[in-house]
Amino acid sequence: MSLVLPSELVVDRFLPTVRAMLATRLADRGxxxxxxxxxxxxxxxxxxxxxxxxxGGDDRFREHPETVATVDRIADGLSSGEMDGxxxxxxxxxxxxxxxxxxxICELHEEEMPxxxxxxxxxxxxxxxxxxxxxxxxxADVRTAARTLAAIPGMADYVPNVGTNVGMCLPEPxxxxxxxxxxxxxxxMGRRIEIPxxxxxxxxxxxxxxxxxxxxxxxxxxxxxxxxxxxxVLEAAGELGLEPLEFDAxxxxxxxxxxxxxxxxxxxxxxAYHEGAFGIEPTTFVFGSTAGDAAQLVDELVAIASx
Numbered sequence: 528m529s530l531v532l533p534s535e536l537v538v539d540r541f542l543p544t545v546r547a548m549l550a551t552r553l554a555d556r557g558x559x560x561x562x563x564x565x566x567x568x569x570x571x572x573x574x575x576x577x578x579x580x581x582x583g584g585d586d587r588f589r590e591h592p593e594t595v596a597t598v599d600r601i602a603d604g605l606s607s608g609e610m611d612g613x614x615x616x617x618x619x620x621x622x623x624x625x626x627x628x629x630x631x632i633c634e635l636h637e638e639e640m641p642x643x644x645x646x647x648x649x650x651x652x653x654x655x656x657x658x659x660x661x662x663x664x665x666x667a668d669v670r671t672a673a674r675t676l677a678a679i680p681g682m683a684d685y686v687p688n689v690g691t692n693v694g695m696c697l698p699e700p701x702x703x704x705x706x707x708x709x710x711x712x713x714x715x716m717g718r719r720i721e722i723p724x725x726x727x728x729x730x731x732x733x734x735x736x737x738x739x740x741x742x743x744x745x746x747x748x749x750x751x752x753x754x755x756x757x758x759x760v761l762e763a764a765g766e767l768g769l770e771p772l773e774f775d776a777x778x779x780x781x782x783x784x785x786x787x788x789x790x791x792x793x794x795x796x797x798x799a800y801h802e803g804a805f806g807i808e809p810t811t812f813v814f815g816s817t818a819g820d821a822a823q824l825v826d827e828l829v830a831i832a833s834x
Contacts, residue, residue, distance in 0.1 A: 531639040533632055537623055540635060544584030545598060545619065550577035552602035566605050566612070587631040594631075597622045662707075662728070665695050665818075669707045669726035672750070672818035676713065677722060679826050681833045683715035687755040687808050690714045693726075694734035695750045695818035696742055703735035704728055737812045740785035741795040748795045750818035752825055756800045756809035759832030764798040766831055771811075772796040777804035797824060 546567050553563045560574045567574070576582050588594050601618050604610025610618075626632040637643045672693045676682055685691075690712030697705045708731030711723040738751040754760065764771045772792055778784040789795045795814055803809035813828070815821030 531636065533627055533636050536632055536635045536639065540585045541588055541623065541626070541632065543582060544588040545594065546573075547577040547582040547584050548589060548594075548598045549602055549605075550574050552598060553606055554578050556602060556606035558606055566615075585631075585635075587634065588626075591626070591631055593625060594622060661697055665697055665707045666726050666728075668750070669693050669695050669709070669818045672752070672822035673709055673713060673722050673726070675819065675822040675826060676752070677720035679720075679829050682720055682825075682829060683718045684833075685754045685757060685760065685825075685829055686713065686715040686720070687753065687810060689733075689808055691753050691755075692731050692734045693750075693752050693818050693822065694731050694738050696735075696738055698749070699746070700739060700742060703732055703739065706731060706735040706738055708734055734812075736782045737785055737799075738814075740782045741789060741812075741814055743786055744789040745795045747816055748814050750815040750821040752813045752818070752821045754811050754813065754825060756802060756811045757832060760811060760828045761798070761800065763828045763831035767827065769797050771798040771800055774799060774801050775804075776801035776807045776809070798828075 546569065549567060550563050553566065554560070558566075560571050560578065563578075564571045564574045573582075597618055601610065601615045605615060623632065672695070676691070676693065691714075692708050692712045694706050694708040696707075700706060705728065707726045707728050709722060709724060710727050710730040712731075713723070714721050734751050734753050737753070738749070741748040741751065761771050772788060774785060774788045785799070788799070797814050798811060799814070800811035801807075801809060813821050813825050815824055
C-alpha cells in the first residue's frame with residue numbers, strides 16, 4: 528500500500544486551486560498582478576497564469592461551496608485591507624481542517640490510497656485513538672467477512688430472499704449504531720453474491736438485533752450472519768458438534784425473546800434458527816467472536832451441507 532499524506536494533497540491539489548481562485552477574485556476587485564503576487568507569495572508570472580486560466584486545479588475544490596465562500600471572504604478582506612496575511616492563513620487552515628473531515632481532501636486521499644475506503648478513516652480529524660482504531664478494525668473485519676461469503680461455492684443457495692448480512696459490534700455496544708454491517712444487505716444475483724457497498728455502522732436492524740441480544744448474554748460474541756434456514760445446514764452444525772437452537776419467528780420484541788432463549792440455553796449457541804411464520808422468511812443466525820469467525824463457520828456449514 529502506497530503511503531500518501533493528506534498534507535501532500537493539500538500542497539499539490541488544494542493550494543494551486545485556491546491560489547488561482549484568489550488571484551482571479553483579487554484581480555476582479557482591482558488589485559494589480561504585482562499586489563496579488565505579494566499577497567499570495569508567488570511570482571507575478573504565476574499570477575498571470577492564474578488570472579489567464581492556465582493554472583488547472585481541481586474542480587472539487589473550485590466548486591465546493593465552503594471553499595468558494597472562504598475564498599470570497601479572504602478576497603474581500605485582502606482587497607479592502609480589513610484582513611492581513613495572518614488572517615487569511617487562519618481562514619485557509621480552518622478550511623483545510625473542514626475539507627479533511629469527509630470532504631474533498633478526504634475523498635482525494637481515498638483515491639490515492641484505495642485501501643482506506645470503507646475503513647471509516649478519521650485520522651485527520653481525531654487522530655489515532657483507541658475508539659477510532661476499534662471502529663476501523665470492526666469495519667475491516669466486516670469487509671473481509673463479506674468477501675469470504677462471496678467466495679463460498681454454492682453460497683447463493685443459502686441467501687434468503689430478503690438478502691443476507693454480516694454484522695459485527697464494537698465492544699460494549701449500546702444500540703444498532705454500534706453494529707457495522709453492509710448497507711442494503713448482500714444478495715445473490717445470477718448465482719453470484721453481490722456486495723452493494725462498504726460496511727457502515729447502523730446499516731442493519733435485522734442482524735444487529737440478534738447480535739445485540741447475543742452480546743448482552745455473552746460479550747465475547749460480536750459477529751453474526753443471517754442465512755436461509757436449511758435442513759442441510761442444521762445437520763451440518765450437528766456434525767460439527769454444534770447444537771442449533773430453535774426460537775420462535777413470530778414475536779413482538781425479537782431482541783428480548785432471543786436474550787431469553789439464550790439465557791435459558793445457558794449461553795449463546797453458534798447457530799440459532801426459526802422456521803418462519805406468516806410473512807416471515809425462515810432464518811438462521813450464525814454467530815462468532817468476530818464477523819470473520821462467523822463467516823468461516825458459514826463456509827464450513829455450507830461445504831458440509833452441499834457435499
